[in-house]
Amino acid sequence: MPELPEVETVRRGLAPAMEGKTITHVEVNRPDLRWPFPENMAQRLTGKRVENLRRRSKYILADLSSGETLLIHLGMSGRMTVSGDPLGQFHHDHPATQKHDHVVIDMENGARITFNDPRRFGAIDLITTASAETHMLLAKLGPEPLGNDFHESYLVESLQGKNTPIKSALLDQRIIAGLGNIYVCETLFRCGISPRRKAGNISKSRVQTLVPVIRKVLKDAIEAGGSSLKDFRQADGELGYFQHSFDVYDREGHPCRTPGCNGTIARITQSGRSTFHCPQCQR
Numbered sequence: 001m002p003e004l005p006e007v008e009t010v011r012r013g014l015a016p017a018m019e020g021k022t023i024t025h026v027e028v029n030r031p032d033l034r035w036p037f038p039e040n041m042a043q044r045l046t047g048k049r050v051e052n053l054r055r056r057s058k059y060i061l062a063d064l065s066s067g068e069t070l071l072i073h074l075g076m077s078g079r080m081t082v083s084g085d086p087l088g089q090f091h092h093d094h095p096a097t098q099k100h101d102h103v104v105i106d107m108e109n110g111a112r113i114t115f116n117d118p119r120r121f122g123a124i125d126l127i128t129t130a131s132a133e134t135h136m137l138l139a140k141l142g143p144e145p146l147g148n149d150f151h152e153s154y155l156v157e158s159l160q161g162k163n164t165p166i167k168s169a170l171l172d173q174r175i176i177a178g179l180g181n182i183y184v185c186e187t188l189f190r191c192g193i194s195p196r197r198k199a200g201n202i203s204k205s206r207v208q209t210l211v212p213v214i215r216k217v218l219k220d221a222i223e224a225g226g227s228s229l230k231d232f233r234q235a236d237g238e239l240g241y242f243q244h245s246f247d248v249y250d251r252e253g254h255p256c257r258t259p260g261c262n263g264t265i266a267r268i269t270q271s272g273r274s275t276f277h278c279p280q281c282q283r
């Protein structure tokens with residue numbers, strides 16, 4: 001499932017093909033994904049310029065010259081590809097339409113953006129830009145972890161009195177937007193905090209250490225994603241999936257990498273999700 005760094009990588013890959021460019025043609029090959037597509041979607045997109053391509057949590061938002069914003073959520077298995085970019089960066093010909101290519105967007109510069117989603121948990125919506133933040137998927141989101149509203153005193157206050165395990169609290173999108181399972185595991189490992197510890201019982205100074213680590217973990221992953229974009233030429237034009245190594249995630253049974261720790265990474269289940277941690281050095 002794509003997390004924030006993957007979505008940000010997709011956004012950065014799409015930006016040169018879409019930003020400042022007009023949509024010339026839209027093909028919609030089915031009536032819905034997770035929800036029905038907005039009415040007359042192709043018509044409402046055609047002829048509009050993409051003014052700005054931004055990200056909120058795990059959503060990509062394309063602000064259009066019409067005053068509407070195209071919202072894209074990759075869901076579990078959504079993939080975006082760019083083909084035929086005339087900037088000479090990518091050199092892909094338009095591939096033949098594949099099964100599950102649900103929406104195909106052609107830009108004035110010859111670029112083609114394809115949204116493919118075999119499991120159809122993704123979503124595409126078209127909303128008024130001025131009130132985009134009130135959309136049901138965005139309204140309850142907490143601050144962006146890489147933004148200015150997320151800081152030490154905010155997190156200390158948000159976790160105060162919370163009886164839930166810190167792992168679940170950090171996954172709560174109302175507290176921090178866009179932080180997912182992988183990066184919460186990595187953050188707690190780097191901070192030496194047990195994922196089982198009750199959020200409200202962690203000392204203020206330890207909670208404060210989480211903030212820079214969350215930012216670092218995400219920035220490192222975004223950087224790895226950026227490197228993957230440089231190799232884009234060799235790839236098939238698909239954006240957002242890249243090789244990235246983790247310290248605990250998916251490393252069950254492997255030795256802990258903390259210097260001086262002889263622990264073994266363990267996997268437990270919390271709220272139905274796998275948590276990877278070192279029981280020895282995470283307290």
Ligand SMILES: [Zn+2]
Binds near residue numbers: 258262264278
């Ligand atoms: Zn350890």
